[in-house]
Amino acid sequence: MGVLNLKYKKGQTNRPLVLAAVMLAMFMGAIEATIVSTAMPAIVADLGDFTLYSWVFSAYLLMNAVTVLIYGKLSDLFGRKPILFFGIIIFLIGSILCGFATSMESLIIFRLIQGFGAGAVTPIATTIVGDIYSAEERAKVQGYLASVWGISAVTGPAVGGLLVQYVSWHYVFWINIPLGILSLVALGMFLHEKVEKKKHEIDYIGAFLLTVSISTLMFLLVEGGGRWPWGSWQVLSLIILFIVTITAFVYHEGRAKEPVMPFNIWRERSIFVANVTSLTTGIMLIGISSFLPTFVQGVMEQTPIVAGFTLTAMSIGWPIASTMSGKMLISLGYRKTSLIGGVALLIGSFVFVTMTATSGPLWAAVGSFIVGFGMGLTSTAFIVSIQSTVSWQQRGIATAANMFMRNLGNTIGAALLGGILNNRLAHYLSDHAGKSEGTLTVDSANLLLKEDERSNLSESVRELLQDGLTQSLHWVYYVVLTFALISFILISFIPKKEQGSAS
Known part of the structure; x- marks a missing residue:
């Protein structure tokens, strides 16, 4: 097979300091998510083109989803350290350009570059932890990694909101630079690998087919029913291209010597369920984190700081649940822990479906917290279960495969839900065109995202835009609730024999 025989030099690798460096690298990506979501209303208000709103997320998530499997496989072949270094450096270059x-x-172009680097950070950082800690220690340490999201949740929206209000949104991307440099220095000093030199066969064909198929799917979801009617030749061409490339990818991976995606690991039912559920929860996650600030600012008329802290609640619930899951996995097992998380996802999604303009930001924050709690229980259980099921030689790709499915869910969700939002808002404004003085378009929603521009609108136009945005976002949250139900059903298929003490 030509797999990597890699050992960490125990005398030189300082586990606590490596963990700190890994957490710093993950914090860089985590704070990016919370800050950009908080700043997006200000960014789109400044740069215009509200119709491209979802592309800012989709571009980043596309490259993240496409590259995460490739990086995971390369880390199994050449070692974790050089691949993680490469990813952090590319991420920093993209951040500067953004x-x-x-x-x-x-x-959008610069976010593609940023996403190209980000694909290496979280999966390889998580894999390193799986390598240097025993099966019994992993659940607890995964809780530490999850706490990174809680810390970033408190600092990200606060810093992002302050920068947007008092400085400029441009700085929300540059805050990553010192964090990335510190992580590179610490990893260089304290993580030492012994890599056995072997000749490997890189699966270039698989990587190419994966990139084309996922890119095609994203274009189809973003533009289908919007710029291109569903029956148009463009949409039909994309559907055919996606079917051909994804079929070729699956066929090729079954015959490749060192495949980007070894499908044999999916034969384990617990891994199969964990990966498919990560896809559905990924769709939910992006649906809430991408569009909640728009609802809080545009409909509830709150500041960017308040909008940011409604997302903070999700990232606080996540690490709390991840920390609790360490003991729950041992006492209850993977299945029951995941089922409890699935119930939380349902309850949180229902909160968003019932949210109105008069609900207030506290209601939004409660929904965020409950969804985050559910995400923390399910994601931690999935990662610990997967890393305990496979051998070291497949741990990098197995961890990356699970994150690929969540990233794929993020990508599909950003495109699908962004398309639903634009489509529903356009229909609403078209149906109520006679109620406004001028012609309103989807881009007119930009006017709600800045207080000074919003205050200059007539009461009838402001109410029309806010009602349209509210109804459109409710369509988004109904889809989120549907995927929460699907996630719960999938979790129920986890084998009952799975125990938290699996090695």
């Missing part, structure tokens, strides 16, 4: 963006188009 801060200099002068249009939505250029920002």
Whole structure:
């Protein structure tokens, strides 16, 4: 097989300091998510092109989803350290460029670069922890990693909101630079690997087919029913291209010597269920984190700081649940822990479905917290279960495969839910065109996202835009609730024999 025979030099690898460096790298990615979501209303208000709103997330998530499997496999072949280094450096380059963006188009291009690097950070950081800690220690340490999201949740929206209000949104991307440099220095000093040199066969064909198929799917979901009617030749061409490339990818991976995605690991039912459920929860996650600030600012008329802290609640619930799951996995097992998380996802999604303009930001924060709690229980149980099921030689790709499915869910969700939002808002404004003085379009929603521009609107136009945005976002949250129900059903298929003490 030519797999990597890698050992960590125990005398030189300092586990606590490596864990700190890994957490710093993950914090860089985590704070990016909370800050950009908080800043997006200000960014789109400044750069315009509200119709491209979802592309800012989709571009980043696309490259993240496509590269995570490739990085995971490369880390199994060549070692964790050089691949993680490469990813952090590319991420930092993309972050610098994003801060200099002068249009939505250029920002989207720079987000592609940023996502290309981000694909290496979380999966390899998580794999390193799986390597240097025993099966009994992993659940507890995964809780530490999850706490990174809680810390970023408190600092990210606060810093992001302050920068947007008092400085400029450009700085929300540059805050990553010192964090990335510190992580690189610490990993260089304290993580030491002994890599056995072997000749490997890189699965370039698999990587190419994966990139084309996922990119095609994203374009189809974003543009289908919007710019291109569902029956148009463009949409039909994309559907055919996706079917051909994804079929070729699956066929090729079954015959490749060192495949990007070894499907044999999916034969274990617990891994299969964990990966498919990560897809559905990924769709939920992006649906809430991408569009909640828009609802809180545009409909509830709150500040960017308040909008940011409604998302903070999710990232606080997540690490709390992840920390609790360490003991729950041992006492209850993977299945029951995951089922409790699935119930929390249902309850949190229902909170968003019932949210109105008069509900207030506290209601939004409660929904965020409950969803975050559910995510913390399920994601931690999945990762610990997967890393305990496979051998070291497949741990990198197995961990990456699970994160790929969540990233794929994020990508599908950003495209699908962004398309639903634009489509429903366009229909609403078209149906109520006679109630406004001028012609309103989807881009008119930009006017709700800045207080000074919102205050200049006539009461009838403001109410029309807010009602349209409310109804459109409710469509998004109904889809989120549907995927929460699907996630719960999938979790119920986890084998009952799975125990938290699996090695």
